[in-house]
Amino acid sequence: MAAYIVCFLLFTVSLVSAPAPARTKVYRSDYTYNKKTDAFYKLHIETRTERSATQVCSVEGAQLMIPSQRDIIQLHGMLKQFPDIGNYVWVGSDGKEHESAEETPIIDLSPTNADIRTGFPWSRECDVVTRQGDVDSFPCYRQLPFICKVEAKDAPYDEHCHVFGTGYKYFPSIGSCYKIPRIVYSWNEAYADCRAQNAHLLVLNSETEMLAVKNLTNTELSVAGARFAWFFYAGFRADKPVGNSTRVFKTIFNQTLEEAGYSVWSPNEPNNALSNEDCGSVFKNDGKLNDVDCSQTYAFVCEKEINV
Numbered sequence: 001m002a003a004y005i006v007c008f009l010l011f012t013v014s015l016v017s018a019p020a021p022a023r024t025k026v027y028r029s030d031y032t033y034n035k036k037t038d039a040f041y042k043l044h045i046e047t048r049t050e051r052s053a054t055q056v057c058s059v060e061g062a063q064l065m066i067p068s069q070r071d072i073i074q075l076h077g078m079l080k081q082f083p084d085i086g087n088y089v090w091v092g093s094d095g096k097e098h099e100s101a102e103e104t105p106i107i108d109l110s111p112t113n114a115d116i117r118t119g120f121p122w123s124r125e126c127d128v129v130t131r132q133g134d135v136d137s138f139p140c141y142r143q144l145p146f147i148c149k150v151e152a153k154d155a156p157y158d159e160h161c162h163v164f165g166t167g168y169k170y171f172p173s174i175g176s177c178y179k180i181p182r183i184v185y186s187w188n189e190a191y192a193d194c195r196a197q198n199a200h201l202l203v204l205n206s207e208t209e210m211l212a213v214k215n216l217t218n219t220e221l222s223v224a225g226a227r228f229a230w231f232f233y234a235g236f237r238a239d240k241p242v243g244n245s246t247r248v249f250k251t252i253f254n255q256t257l258e259e260a261g262y263s264v265w266s267p268n269e270p271n272n273a274l275s276n277e278d279c280g281s282v283f284k285n286d287g288k289l290n291d292v293d294c295s296q297t298y299a300f301v302c303e304k305e306i307n308v
């Protein structure tokens with residue numbers, strides 16, 4: 001009964017809120033739109049150095065938010081949902097000098113002002129916004145949450161592949177678009193990133209598709225920072241085995257590899273090295289499958305079917 005009432009209310013509300021605006025502004029599903037600034041935002045609560053944060057924003061088609069007053073209001077609202085992530089968030093430089101928010105230690109081993117002026121990397125300061133809405137600075141190598149922003153007019157959308165991103169390559173023989181984002185992530189992060197772009201982690205459905213993807217992984221420049229450069233995360237992983245039953249690998253669409261249409265493992269795989277290789281990857285050399293540790297960072301392939 002209660003469920004019925006909720007359904008009814010939702011239905012009524014959706015009727016009332018129609019008609020929708022002529023063109024709804026949408027971007028990656030992990031970005032929030034702000035009408036006042038006509039821009040999209042994502043507060044990353046995971047911590048990174050300023051340099052690494054800049055890279056993540058860029059891979060998402062955005063940039064580290066250079067804060068205007070309205071942007072700071074947006075950030076303030078977002079921060080309220082996360083009372084426990086500390087007081088500082090990396091933002092892009094507004095070109096002005098700001099006070100350092102870091103307290104000076106009693107014994108100051110940090111470089112002198114002279115060092116700062118000569119630009120030693122360990123003394124470089126980058127901009128943060130505090131919970132109170134002030135712009136301060138912090139040593140750039142510190143790991144902090146960060147906020148990315150892209151103006152609606154600059155937010156990339158690929159009309160052909162129907163994805164929120166650039167650089168997708170269409171393979172007519174497969175009917176899918178593929179991209180290797182220029183960043184390395186854990187399996188979960190890679191899964192989330194493809195999904196947010198309206199794509200998904202690669203699922204191989206045929207030998208032909210394997211060959212096309214092998215071509216892609218062998219022609220694109222390798223992505224720096226991977227645990228091993230010759231593996232790319234793909235959209236399958238093992239269920240936790242019950243008792244001593246054998247592990248079953250399933251795709252992100254809940255199919256076995258056989259059901260999906262491609263199940264050829266690289267020689268001696270899956271080997272479950274260190275008993276923790278529950279995530280799927282494709283091997284650059286032969287295009288075939290390998291199990292890897294889900295927490296390691298690897299490059300990955302996003303896929304979007306367009307003939308459906």
Ligand SMILES: *[C@@H]1O[C@H](CO)[C@@H](O)[C@H](O)[C@H]1NC(C)=O
Nearest residue numbers: 211212214215216217218219
């Ligand atoms: C990849 O595909 C291109 C174009 O179809 C082809 O010219 C090239 O030889 C292929 N490369 C590999 C490594 O298969």
Ligand SMILES: *[C@@H]1O[C@H](CO)[C@@H](O)[C@H](O)[C@H]1NC(C)=O
Nearest residue numbers: 240241242243244245246247
């Ligand atoms: C599981 O392993 C245990 C101990 O290694 C063994 O006694 C048992 O028979 C196995 N069960 C099955 C279903 O293979």
Ligand SMILES: *[C@@H]1O[C@H](CO)[C@@H](O)[C@H](O)[C@H]1NC(C)=O
Nearest residue numbers: 250251252253254255256259
């Ligand atoms: C996945 O498939 C299995 C067997 O085909 C089914 O029992 C299970 O409910 C499915 N899981 C989800 C989340 O759909």
Ligand SMILES: [Ca+2]
Nearest residue numbers: 203204205209
């Ligand atoms: Ca596929």
Ligand SMILES: [Ca+2]
Nearest residue numbers: 271272291292
């Ligand atoms: Ca393995």
